[in-house]
Amino acid sequence: MTDARKDWWRSATIYQVYIRSFADGNGDGEGDITGLRGKLPYLRDLGIDAIWINPWYPSPLNDGGYDVADYRDIDPRFGDLTQATQLISEAHDLGLKVILDIVPNHSSWDHEWFKAALESAPGSPERARYIFRDGAGPNGDQPPNNWRSVFGGPAWERVTEPDGSPGQWYFHIFDVSQPDLDWNNPEVREEFLGVLRFWFDLGVDGFRIDVAHGMVKDMTKPDLPYDESGLLNSPSIADHPFFDRDGVHDIYRGWREIANAYDPPRLFVAEAWVEPPERLARYVRDDELHSAFNFDYLKSAWNADALRQTIEQSMEVLHAVGAPATWVLENHDVERVVTRYGREVTAAPRGHNRLVLGESDRALGRRRARAAALLMLTLPGGAYIYQGQELGLPEVLDLPEDALQDPVWERSGRTERGRDGCRVPLPWTTSGPSAGFGDNGSWLPQPAGWEELSVEAQQGDPESVLELYRSALRIRREEPAFESEALTWNQDIGADVLAFEREPGFMCVVNIGSESVKLPVHTEILLASSPLSEDGLLPADTAVWLRP
Numbered sequence: 001m002t003d004a005r006k007d008w009w010r011s012a013t014i015y016q017v018y019i020r021s022f023a024d025g026n027g028d029g030e031g032d033i034t035g036l037r038g039k040l041p042y043l044r045d046l047g048i049d050a051i052w053i054n055p056w057y058p059s060p061l062n063d064g065g066y067d068v069a070d071y072r073d074i075d076p077r078f079g080d081l082t083q084a085t086q087l088i089s090e091a092h093d094l095g096l097k098v099i100l101d102i103v104p105n106h107s108s109w110d111h112e113w114f115k116a117a118l119e120s121a122p123g124s125p126e127r128a129r130y131i132f133r134d135g136a137g138p139n140g141d142q143p144p145n146n147w148r149s150v151f152g153g154p155a156w157e158r159v160t161e162p163d164g165s166p167g168q169w170y171f172h173i174f175d176v177s178q179p180d181l182d183w184n185n186p187e188v189r190e191e192f193l194g195v196l197r198f199w200f201d202l203g204v205d206g207f208r209i210d211v212a213h214g215m216v217k218d219m220t221k222p223d224l225p226y227d228e229s230g231l232l233n234s235p236s237i238a239d240h241p242f243f244d245r246d247g248v249h250d251i252y253r254g255w256r257e258i259a260n261a262y263d264p265p266r267l268f269v270a271e272a273w274v275e276p277p278e279r280l281a282r283y284v285r286d287d288e289l290h291s292a293f294n295f296d297y298l299k300s301a302w303n304a305d306a307l308r309q310t311i312e313q314s315m316e317v318l319h320a321v322g323a324p325a326t327w328v329l330e331n332h333d334v335e336r337v338v339t340r341y342g343r344e345v346t347a348a349p350r351g352h353n354r355l356v357l358g359e360s361d362r363a364l365g366r367r368r369a370r371a372a373a374l375l376m377l378t379l380p381g382g383a384y385i386y387q388g389q390e391l392g393l394p395e396v397l398d399l400p401e402d403a404l405q406d407p408v409w410e411r412s413g414r415t416e417r418g419r420d421g422c423r424v425p426l427p428w429t430t431s432g433p434s435a436g437f438g439d440n441g442s443w444l445p446q447p448a449g450w451e452e453l454s455v456e457a458q459q460g461d462p463e464s465v466l467e468l469y470r471s472a473l474r475i476r477r478e479e480p481a482f483e484s485e486a487l488t489w490n491q492d493i494g495a496d497v498l499a500f501e502r503e504p505g506f507m508c509v510v511n512i513g514s515e516s517v518k519l520p521v522h523t524e525i526l527l528a529s530s531p532l533s534e535d536g537l538l539p540a541d542t543a544v545w546l547r548p
C-alpha cells in the first residue's frame with residue numbers, strides 16, 4: 001500500500017448522510033439503507049471520497065438516533081446488518097469509504113444495560129455502568145448538583161427503585177433518554193473496544209466520534225456558575241466537570257491502537273466543541289484521533305478578517321501536531337449556511353433559537369454560500385459536506401410545531417425549536433410524492449417549492465449549486481495543487497478579499513466585501529461561483545479559481 005492511500009483522509013471530501021432524511025427505499029416516510037444504496041452512484045458522480053452515516057443503530061430516535069439501544073445492530077427502520085454489509089461493499093466498489101458514527105458518551109435508556117441498571121439495586125455492578133447518585137436534601141429529592149443538560153433542564157433524573165420507592169438520580173448531559181455511561185468503569189471501556197472491532201471487521205473505514213470531548217467526568221466538582229447549557233457551545237470554564245477533561249486522551253490512545261491494527265488502518269474524526277484551537281489540537285496528536293471538525297470555521301462570520309484568522313490559526317495549531325486542517329460549514333446540528341449567510345449577523349448563533357435571528361435574504365445567502373463552497377473546497381486539508389448543502393438547501397424555519405421532533409423543543413419549554421429545520425428530507429425529483437424522497441411522504445414535512453431545489457431540477461444546469469459542487473470536486477480531485485497542505489496568502493488585492501495560491505499553479509480569490517475588485521494576473525479562470533462583471537472584475541460575494 002502506498003502512503004498516499006494510507007493517508008487518504010488527510011485531504012478527503014467527506015459527505016454526511018443523515019440517513020433518516022436521505023432517501024426512503026421502503027416507502028415508510030423515513031430514509032434507509034436501501035434508499036442510500038440506490039443513491040451511491042449519485043454520490044460517486046458528485047466526486048466525494050467518503051460518506052459519514054449518522055447513527056443507524058436500534059434506537060427510540062428520541063435524539064435522532066444519538067440514543068443508541070444496541071451498538072452492534074441496525075434499526076429495522078433503516079434496514080439490517082446484511083444490507084449494511086452490502087452497502088459497505090457497494091460503496092467500496094465505487095471507490096467510496098464508509099464512516100459510521102459512534103456515540104460513546106451515553107446510551108439510550110432502551111439499552112439492555114440501562115434497563116438492567118433500573119432493575120438493580122443502588123451500588124450494584126449494573127448501576128456502575130452509568131452515573132447514579134443519591135439525591136441532595138433530607139429526602140434525597142433534590143438533584144445531586146445544579147448541572148444542566150445541554151438540551152435544557154437539569155442534567156439529573158430521579159428513578160423509582162425496583163421496590164417502588166423514590167430512588168437515586170442518574171446523570172444525562174443530553175436528553176433524559178440518554179443516560180451517560182461511566183467511563184471510569186473498565187467494563188464500559190472494554191465494551192466500546194469490542195464495538196469498534198465489530199464494525200471494523202465488517203469493513204467500515206472509520207468513525208466519527210460523537211461528543212468526543214465528553215465521556216470522562218469529575219463528578220466531585222461543585223455546582224457550576226450558569227449559563228453553560230447551550231447546545232454545542234464550548235465549555236466556558238477551564239477544568240469543566242464533564243467536557244474536555246484530560247482523561248479522554250487515554251481512551252483515544254487505546255482506540256488508535258485498534259484502528260492501526262487494521263489494514264488499511266481505520267480512521268477517527270472527533271466531534272469536539274472545545275476552545276481555544278490548541279485544545280482541539282490535543283485530540284489529533286499522532287497517537288490519538290486522525291482529524292476533528294473545525295467548528296471555529298463553521299461558526300465564523302462571512303467576514304474576511306474573521307475567516308483569514310480562523311484559517312491561519314487552525315492550520316498552525318493542527319499542523320503543529322502533524323494533523324491536517326478540516327473545513328466544515330454545515331451539519332445536522334446547525335443552521336443551513338444559505339440561511340445563515342443571508343442574515344445580517346452571519347456568525348453561527350450560540351444555542352438553537354433560529355427564529356429569533358431575524359430575516360434572511362435567500363438570494364444573498366445563496367450567493368455567499370456558493371462563494372463559501374469554493375473557499376472551503378480549496379483550503380488545504382479535509383472538507384465536509386452535509387447532505388443537501390450541494391443543492392443549496394435553506395433551513396426550513398416554518399415547520400409546524402406539531403411536526404417538531406428535536407428534544408430541544410420540549411426540554412426548552414417550547415421556546416427553542418431545535419435542529420429539525422436542517423434535517424428535512426432531501427428533494428430528488430421535480431415531481432412525485434415527497435419530491436422523490438420516497439413513495440409515501442416524509443417524516444418531516446417538506447416546504448412548498450422543495451422540488452425546485454431537487455437533484456433532477458439542478459443537474460445539467462450550469463448555474464445550479466449542484467453543478468458548481470460537481471465542477472469544484474472534479475477539479476479538487478484532479479489538480480496536483482490539492483495534494484500539498486500549504487497555502488501562500490496574497491494580501492495585495494484588498495482588505496475584504498481572501499486570496500491565496502497553492503502550488504503548483506493554483507489560485508483562489510474570494511471577494512467578501514461589497515465592492516467589485518480587480519483580479520490578480522492570471523492565465524485562465526477555472527471556476528467562478530457567480531459570473532464576473534463584463535469588465536472582468538470580481539463582484540461582491542464571489543469566488544474564483546484561477547491559473548496564475
Ligand code: GLC
Pocket residue numbers: 063066067103174210211271332333
Ligand atoms: C452530538 C450530535 C447531536 C446530538 C448530541 C448528543 O452533538 O451531533 O446531534 O444531539 O451529540 O448525542
